[in-house]
Every structure is written in structure tokens, then in C-alpha cells.
Amino acid sequence: MAVASVSHGGLVSDAHHGEVDQLYVETRELRLQGFMLFLVSDLVLFSSFIFAYLYMRSSGQGWPPPGINRLDVAFAAVNSVILFGSGATMHYALENWKHGNFGKYSGFMVATIILGALFLGGQAYEYTNLIVHDHVTWGGSGIFGASFFTLTGMHGFHVTVGVIYLTILLLQSIHGTYTKEKFFGLTAGTLYWHFVDVIWVALFSIFYLI
Amino acid sequence: MSVAEVHPGGIAGHIHPEPQGFVRRYIFSIDHKIIGIQYLITGFVFFILAGLLAEVIRTQLLHANGGFVSNDTYNEVYSVHGSAMVWLVIIPLITGGFGNVLMPLMIGARDVAFPWLNLLSFWIFPVAGLMLFSSFLMGAPVAGWTEYPPMSLQSGPGTSMWCAAIFLVGVSSTLTGINFVVTMFKMRAPGMTFTRMPLFCWAQLATAPLLMIATTALAAALAALFMERQFGVPFFDPTKGGSPVMWQHMFWFYSHPAVYIMILPVFGMISEIIPTFARKPIFGYKMIAFSSMAIALAGFMVWAHHMFTSGLAPYLQLPFMILTFTIAIPTGVKIFSWTATLWGGKIHYTTSMLFAVGFVALFTLGGITGVLLAAVPFDLHVHGTYFIVAHFHYVLVGGSLMGLFAGMYFWFPKMSGRLLNETLGKWHFWLFFFGFNGTFLPQHWLGMLGMPRRVPIYDPQFQFWNDVSSISSYVMAVAILIFFVNVLYSLRNGKKAGANPWGARTLEWQIPSPPHYYNFKNIPTVYGLPYDFSQPLPYKGLDEELTDSPIAVGGH
Numbered sequence: 001m002a003v004a005s006v007s008h009g010g011l012v013s014d015a016h017h018g019e020v021d022q023l024y025v026e027t028r029e030l031r032l033q034g035f036m037l038f039l040v041s042d043l044v045l046f047s048s049f050i051f052a053y054l055y056m057r058s059s060g061q062g063w064p065p066p067g068i069n070r071l072d073v074a075f076a077a078v079n080s081v082i083l084f085g086s087g088a089t090m091h092y093a094l095e096n097w098k099h100g101n102f103g104k105y106s107g108f109m110v111a112t113i114i115l116g117a118l119f120l121g122g123q124a125y126e127y128t129n130l131i132v133h134d135h136v137t138w139g140g141s142g143i144f145g146a147s148f149f150t151l152t153g154m155h156g157f158h159v160t161v162g163v164i165y166l167t168i169l170l171l172q173s174i175h176g177t178y179t180k181e182k183f184f185g186l187t188a189g190t191l192y193w194h195f196v197d198v199i200w201v202a203l204f205s206i207f208y209l210i
Numbered sequence: 211m212s213v214a215e216v217h218p219g220g221i222a223g224h225i226h227p228e229p230q231g232f233v234r235r236y237i238f239s240i241d242h243k244i245i246g247i248q249y250l251i252t253g254f255v256f257f258i259l260a261g262l263l264a265e266v267i268r269t270q271l272l273h274a275n276g277g278f279v280s281n282d283t284y285n286e287v288y289s290v291h292g293s294a295m296v297w298l299v300i301i302p303l304i305t306g307g308f309g310n311v312l313m314p315l316m317i318g319a320r321d322v323a324f325p326w327l328n329l330l331s332f333w334i335f336p337v338a339g340l341m342l343f344s345s346f347l348m349g350a351p352v353a354g355w356t357e358y359p360p361m362s363l364q365s366g367p368g369t370s371m372w373c374a375a376i377f378l379v380g381v382s383s384t385l386t387g388i389n390f391v392v393t394m395f396k397m398r399a400p401g402m403t404f405t406r407m408p409l410f411c412w413a414q415l416a417t418a419p420l421l422m423i424a425t426t427a428l429a430a431a432l433a434a435l436f437m438e439r440q441f442g443v444p445f446f447d448p449t450k451g452g453s454p455v456m457w458q459h460m461f462w463f464y465s466h467p468a469v470y471i472m473i474l475p476v477f478g479m480i481s482e483i484i485p486t487f488a489r490k491p492i493f494g495y496k497m498i499a500f501s502s503m504a505i506a507l508a509g510f511m512v513w514a515h516h517m518f519t520s521g522l523a524p525y526l527q528l529p530f531m532i533l534t535f536t537i538a539i540p541t542g543v544k545i546f547s548w549t550a551t552l553w554g555g556k557i558h559y560t561t562s563m564l565f566a567v568g569f570v571a572l573f574t575l576g577g578i579t580g581v582l583l584a585a586v587p588f589d590l591h592v593h594g595t596y597f598i599v600a601h602f603h604y605v606l607v608g609g610s611l612m613g614l615f616a617g618m619y620f621w622f623p624k625m626s627g628r629l630l631n632e633t634l635g636k637w638h639f640w641l642f643f644f645g646f647n648g649t650f651l652p653q654h655w656l657g658m659l660g661m662p663r664r665v666p667i668y669d670p671q672f673q674f675w676n677d678v679s680s681i682s683s684y685v686m687a688v689a690i691l692i693f694f695v696n697v698l699y700s701l702r703n704g705k706k707a708g709a710n711p712w713g714a715r716t717l718e719w720q721i722p723s724p725p726h727y728y729n730f731k732n733i734p735t736v737y738g739l740p741y742d743f744s745q746p747l748p749y750k751g752l753d754e755e756l757t758d759s760p761i762a763v764g765g766h
Binding site: 022023025026027029030033034037038040041042044045047048049051052055056059060065138139142143144145146149150 | 220221223323324327384387388389391392395396397422423425426427429430431434437441442443444445450451452453456459460463
């Protein structure tokens with residue numbers, strides 16, 4: 001066997017637990033950095049569309065374009081609070097995991113998932129309102145519809161993925177995949193969820209506030 | 211023996227068990243060297259296809275009235291030629307190919323940070339390539355590799371396929387970029403500080419963020435174009451409130467950095483080859499390393515110089531022009547450093563070195579026309595003419611491709627264990643060098659005289675130089691044929707290379723050719739730069755202490 005053939009080369013020594021953990025620690029470092037870089041490139045994807053939106057918005061005459069009402073800020077603000085609240089519960093879920101409070105962890109995870117789903121429901125309601133009452137559509141309302149539905153849709157897709165991801169993480173932790181020391185999946189899930197929150201801050205600002 | 215027993219000391223001590231069976235070893239391998247070679251093979255297959263398209267273009271242009279292919283087909287041919295050469299040939303060959311084979315070896319790692327992700331990156335690439343070429347079956351894109359709307363909104367369904375294919379290549383590049391950054395940050399051998407890293411790795415370190423960031427920006431543009439074509443979402447169609455200029459911004463925000471993706475790793479290869487064959491320490495190590503980073507950074511701030519004729523506001527033209535000029539400074543630093551390395555060196559004219567020196571000369575010419583084009587008044591005159599075609603072929607063929615060949619002659623022995631044939635190599639070089647200049651030098655004049663690019667027929671006054679160009683392009687094709695003959699011949703019959711045929715000093719040459727599955731039995735400790743040719747090797751703890759073997763071939 002090939003691995004055995006290098007045994008006198010120094011690769012093989014007696015394994016003891018501390019060294020296996022060093023492998024875990026180093027692997028976690030790699031994954032953490034890789035995951036952060038993935039989020040950076042995802043951020044660029046959003047930034048490109050945000051740039052496109054701002055560019056087209058600034059080169060048109062007035063905003064919103066003639067014939068389109070301003071978006072409903074009050075409703076979106078409530079929906080935003082729901083999403084930001086889920087960021088807080090996510091934070092407490094991870095903190096409780098680190099301190100070994102499995103019960104509280106599960107509670108906060110469930111709360112996060114429910115709040116995320118509520119946000120999606122709110123977004124669906126908002127879309128329906130826009131399409132049915134205001135006749136603002138993805139393809140038929142010029143750059144307003146194109147940029148609004150593309151960007152919020154991309155974000156909504158990320159939230160959907162996040163809700164599924166967090167559900168899987170919750171099931172995994174019930175199943176015993178993670179321990180008090182080894183929980184990289186939960187860290188990644190938390191990072192992703194905060195990332196989705198931060199993107200929403202930007203989208204809320206550029207679509208509803210300015 | 212269980213795998214867990216071979217894990218002392220974290221990742222540096224960790225190796226995957228060597229896979230058994232052909233499929234796991236050579237098809238779905240997670241070994242960075244195999245994946246790199248897979249990239250090289252796939253990339254060169256696409257190179258042959260895209261090269262044949264180039265010959266179709268030149269054959270059409272033999273006569274002022276064309277007639278070799280229909281005008282519509284001609285549009286498809288140059289569009290796919292450009293797209294394939296950029297995304298399926300140059301970028302994968304020098305990042306996925308050479309980057310994968312060499313970078314982990316050079317930093318003293320056992321593999322990249324995420325070997326399975328690497329496997330995924332690679333396998334996306336041939337699928338995307340087949341998708342791109344299959345667009346011929348349904349009406350290939352016709353608006354050139356840049357696919358400007360509104361033309362790209364009106365062409366056949368192949369354009370949507372083009373979007374999807376380029377998007378997928380982009381995903382592959384992004385994953386490779388992430389993988390490379392983490393590998394270089396976290397997996398360097400003990401003692402290998404950033405300022406002791408070989409310059410090829412520095413070049414990859416400058417390129418990887420471009421792969422990660424710029425490629426994702428292109429993905430957004432492609433997604434928007436795809437949505438507009440398939441679902442009628444008005445991003446770029448001005449009649450529905452979109453803006454065609456927006457595509458140009460989004461496209462060039464990626465594609466200008468992409469120009470540096472296509473050249474920075476080659477800069478890195480040249481920085482390894484020249485000191486080895488000049489037998490001199492590289493001149494200005496830190497300046498070369500930092501200038502790569504400067505180019506990568508500045509590359510994000512100059513995209514609008516492609517758009518001087520697109521109605522860019524005059525107050526924006528000036529800063530973009532000046533920023534573009536400044537990129538010539540770090541590039542000049544490199545040219546200067548290579549020249550200074552050659553100066554007074556004991557130069558060995560191997561084929562690899564010929565290509566490297568040819569690279570410096572031809573890339574400099576392409577760079578100079580680039581500075582000319584950055585000047586707004588000149589650009590307005592030659593925009594969209596053959597001058598542009600000549601400029602970027604000097605950079606991409608005279609630059610990237612020449613450097614790629616230099617790298618092939620240099621590192622082929624490390625990958626295969628055998629040297630490429632030097633006689634065939636010299637034929638390859640000289641035919642390629644003259645063929646290349648014969649093809650693209652006259653195109654500067656054609657462009658200055660006003661011959662537009664992307665036309666299937668042209669004014670008869672341009673006939674003579676077009677014929678020179680076309681006939682020279684056949685010479686180039688012969689040269690490339692010789693290269694492939696050489697590769698196939700040398701794989702079986704080439705001279706045995708040994709561990710270090712060139713007497714080079716970076717880490718990959720201190721282990722057998724081809725390297726073991728696990729690269730290094732013991733991870734060495736690094737004590738200095740790899741370029742001090744008069745000093746003992748700066749490594750401790752290599753399993754086999756290989757002495758500098760005398761140079762195997764060439765050299766007078």
C-alpha cells in the first residue's frame with residue numbers, strides 16, 4: 001500500500017488525540033477562510049446588480065419612473081425588523097451552543113427559522129401586492145421592475161437557501177453531528193445568515209429609503 | 211494501517227490515502243497535479259478547436275470578397291474563437307493548469323486547501339466548453355466575445371447558451387480562486403514567509419482575487435443578459451428603459467481585470483524561467499512581487515478605457531486615461547527587472563528560454579500599443595479597427611501564449627519525467643515567432659489605415675497585408691502542430707529528465723519527476739529566497755538531498 005511505503009519517511013508516527021485535534025483546528029481555519037471568501041464573491045454578485053440599479057436609476061428621469069408608485073416603506077420596515085430580529089436569535093443560538101445550553105440553542109434556532117420564513121412570507125405578500133394591484137412586473141415595468149425584482153428576488157433566494165440550511169443544521173445538531181468543541185457548520189450557518197441580513201440593509205436603503 | 215495513523219501534526223502531516231484504480235486516479239482525481247494536467251489537456255483540446263476557427267477567419271480574409279464561409283457564419287466563428295481563447299484556453303491553462311500543478315509544490319504543500327472543490331472546479335470546465343462549442347448547433351453568438359447589446363439581444367438561441375457556458379466557466383474560476391488564496395495563506399511550508407515565496411506563487415496570489423471578484427461581476431452581467439433574452443427583463447434594451455452602455459460597464463469591469471488574469475500568472479512563469487537560465491538571482495524580487503499586486507489592484511480602476519467611444523462623459527475620460535497610463539509603471543518595473551536579470555547572466559538558450567525572451571520582447575510591443583490606446587484622442591481614431599486586434603493579440607498570443615509555451619518546455623519534464631525535444635522545440639519557436647509577427651504586425655497598419663475589425667469582406671486596398679497576415683497564420687499553425695507532435699513524441703521517447711534538469715532552485719525541482727502522490731515525504735523548512743544561485747539551497751529536511759544537476763540541454 002502506497003501510504004505504508006513512506007512509513008520510514010517520517011509521515012507516520014504514533015497518533016495521539018492532541019494531534020488529530022490539530023488537524024481539526026487547521027482544517028477549520030481553512031474552511032472558515034474559504035467560506036468568508038465565498039461570501040466576498042457573493043457580495044460582489046449583489047454589488048454588481050446594485051451598481052447596475054444605481055447607474056440606471058441615476059441616468060433616468062426621476063425615481064420612481066412616471067406611472068409607478070413609491071414602494072410601501074412601512075410594510076418593508078416591519079419585514080426588515082423581522083429579518084434583523086432573526087439575526088439576533090441566530091447570534092444567541094450560536095452563543096448558547098458554545099456554552100453547552102442545548103435547549104436554549106434549539107429554541108433560538110427554531111425562532112430564527114420561523115422569523116426567516118415569516119420574512120419570506122412578507123416578501124411574497126409584497127410581491128403579490130405589487131404585481132396584482134400596481135401592475136409592476138419583472139419584465140413589464142422597465143428598469144424599475146427589472147432591478148427591484150432581480151435584486152430582492154436574489155436576496156429572497158438567499159433567505160430561502162438560508163432557511164433550508166439552518167433547518168439542516170438544526171437536524172444535524174439534534175442528530176449529534178456537532179460537539180461543544182467542533183461546530184464549524186454552525187459557525188458557517190451563522191456567518192451566512194448575518195451576511196444575508198447585511199445585504200438586506202443595503203437593499204432596504206437603496207430601494208425604500210433613498 | 212488506518213488512515214488516521216498518518217495524521218501527525220495537522221494538515222502538513224495529513225495525506226489522503228492514494229486512490230486505487232484508473233478512474234479515481236486519473237479521471238476523478240483529487241490530486242492537484244493530476245487536476246492541473248487535466249486542465250492542460252482539456253485546455254489544449256479547446257485551443258486546437260479555437261485555433262482552427264482562427265484559421266477559418268484568416269482564410270476568409272485571404273480575399274477582399276471573402277467567400278470561404280458565409281457572412282453569418284463568419285460572425286459566429288470570430289465570436290466563438292474569441293470567447294473560447296479567453297475563457298477556455300488562456301485562463302484555465304495558466305490558472306487551473308499551471309497554477310494547480312505548480313503552486314502547491316512551490317510552497318511546499320501536499321495539496322490545495324480544498325481538493326474536492328478543486329475536482330468540482332475542473333469538471334465544470336469541460337462541460338462549459340462543450341456547451342460553448344455546441345452553440346454552433348443552434349446559431350452561435352454573433353456579437354464578438356464582448357457580446358454587446360442590442361446585437362446580443364437579437365441573435366439566435368446560441369447566445370443564451372453562450373451566457374450559460376461562460377457563467378459556468380466563471381463559477382469554476384471563482385472556486386479555483388478561493389482555493390488558491392486559502393492554500394497560499396494557510397498551507398505554506400515552515401519558514402516560507404510571503405517574502406520567500408517563489409514569484410510564480412506571488413503572481414497566482416495576485417490573480418486569485420481577480421478570479422474571485424471580477425469573475426463574479428461578470429456572472430452578474432451574464433445573468434442579466436440571460437434574463438433579458440429568455441424572460442424579457444429589460445436591463446439593456448433601450449426601447450424598454452434599459453441601457454446598452456450598462457452592459458459595457460458590467461462586462462468591462464470584469465474583462466479588464468480578466469486581461470490581467472490572462473497575463474499575471476505568465477509573468478510569474480517568466481520570473482521563474484529567466485533567472486534559472488540566466489543563472490543569476492532575479493533582479494528586484496520584491497518589486498516584481500509588489501508590482502503584480504499593484505497591477506491587480508489598478509486593474510479594477512480602468513475598465514472604462516474600453517468605452518471612450520461609447521458616450522463616456524469627458525470628465526470621466528481623463529481619470530480613466532491617466533489611471534490606465536499608470537498601469538504601465540508596474541508593468542515596466544517587471545520588464546526592467548527581467549532585462550536586468552538577463553544582464554551579465556550566463557544565459558542558456560534552451561527552447562524555454564527562447565520563448566521567455568520572445569515573450570518579453572513581444573509583450574513589450576503589445577504593452578506599448580496598449581499605452582497608445584489608453585490615450586483618448588488616439589483611441590477614438592483606431593477604436594474598433596484592426597489596430598485593436600493587433601494590440602490584444604500581441605498581449606495574448608505574443609504574451610500569454612508565448613509564456614505558456616515557455617512554461618510547457620520548462621515544466622513538462624516535472625509533470626511527465628521526460629524532456630521535450632529541443633530540436634523540434636527550436637523549430638516550434640522560430641516558426642511561431644515569425645509566423646506570429648507576420649500575422650499580427652501588418653494588422654497595426656491595417657488598423658491605422660482604417661480597416662474595421664469583425665468584417666467578412668473589406669476594401670481591396672487592404673488585400674496585400676491581409677494576405678501576408680493569413681499566410682503567416684498558416685506558418686503559426688505549422689509551428690503549433692510541431693509543438694503537439696513534440697509533446698506526443700516526447701511523452702514516450704523524450705530524454706529522461708531526472709529531478710532537476712535545469713538546475714532550478716524552487717521546491718518543485720527538489721523532488722522526483724513526476725513527484726510522488728504526496729509531493730514531499732517530509733515537508734521541508736525554508737530558509738531563504740529560491741533565487742540565490744551561488745548559495746547552497748535554502749531548504750532543510752528534504753527527504754532526498756538532490757544536488758544541483760548540470761543543465762541537460764542547450765546552453766552556449
